[in-house]
Amino acid sequence: AQTVTQSQPEMSVQEAETVTLSCTYDTSESDYYLFWYKQPPSRQMILVIRQEAYKQQNATENRFSVNFQKAAKSFSLKISDSQLGDAAMYFCAYRAGNQFYFGTGTSLTVIP
Amino acid sequence: KAGVTQTPRYLIKTRGQQVTLSCSPISGHRSVSWYQQTPGQGLQFLFEYFSETQRNKGNFPGRFSGRQFSNSRSEMNVSTLELGDSALYLCASSSRTGGRDEQYFGPGTRLTVT
Numbered sequence: 001a002q003t004v005t006q007s008q009p010e011m012s013v014q015e016a017e018t019v020t021l022s023c024t025y026d027t028s029e030s031d032y033y034l035f036w037y038k039q040p041p042s043r044q045m046i047l048v049i050r051q052e053a054y055k056q057q058n059a060t061e062n063r064f065s066v067n068f069q070k071a072a073k074s075f076s077l078k079i080s081d082s083q084l085g086d087a088a089m090y091f092c093a094y095r096a097g098n099q100f101y102f103g104t105g106t107s108l109t110v111i112p
Numbered sequence: 113k114a115g116v117t118q119t120p121r122y123l124i125k126t127r128g129q130q131v132t133l134s135c136s137p138i139s140g141h142r143s144v145s146w147y148q149q150t151p152g153q154g155l156q157f158l159f160e161y162f163s164e165t166q167r168n169k170g171n172f173p174g175r176f177s178g179r180q181f182s183n184s185r186s187e188m189n190v191s192t193l194e195l196g197d198s199a200l201y202l203c204a205s206s207s208r209t210g211g212r213d214e215q216y217f218g219p220g221t222r223l224t225v226t
Binding site: 035043045050100103 | 115143145147152153154155157160162167168202204212214215216217218219220
């Protein structure tokens with residue numbers, strides 16, 4: 001069974017610092033996709049970054065980057081130069097075939 | 113392009129009642145998925161519809177059902193509501209089923225069962 005685990009229910013980071021959110025997943029599939037979504041308080045969930053499993057290169061989107069370790073089934077999100085607007089719930093998600101699996105989320109607090 | 117819209121945004125129902133939630137996907141998107149979000153449980157997948165056909169179903173009781181219309185709009189119905197059904201129900205649309213395409217989420221419907 002496919003599962004996604006986010007072991008850090010809450011994290012905090014000082015403004016302008018770097019923080020890493022962890023995510024592990026369990027799968028027997030070889031072709032899949034990984035995503036990080038951000039859900040700001042009382043606002044819609046939006047995509048932060050995605051990674052194709054067949055790509056060895058880690059995805060980056062401006063201040064957001066991932067550390068994708070396929071063998072370890074690990075997919076962490078690094079946020080550099082944290083900003084107040086980064087405060088949100090972050091969900092790691094895995095997609096194989098036509099179904100998404102989400103982790104339980106990590107609530108990120110940014111301290112001014 | 114207009115985003116995913118969900119109506120109503122808030123609902124208060126009594127235990128035993130039924131409720132219908134609506135979702136309008138992004139224009140051109142044919143896949144609509146529904147999720148239940150509760151604190152500590154994250155997003156639990158309910159079902160996915162693609163071109164009016166249910167493609168996937170999560171591990172929820174039969175009280176939860178859905179459908180999709182020819183214009184891709186989707187409805188979710190919950191019958192015989194229980195207190196534990198109180199949650200944020202999210203709808204997400206995608207241009208196709210499977211692949212690298214992301215899902216675009218609506219604002220959700222906050223259901224409170226009393």
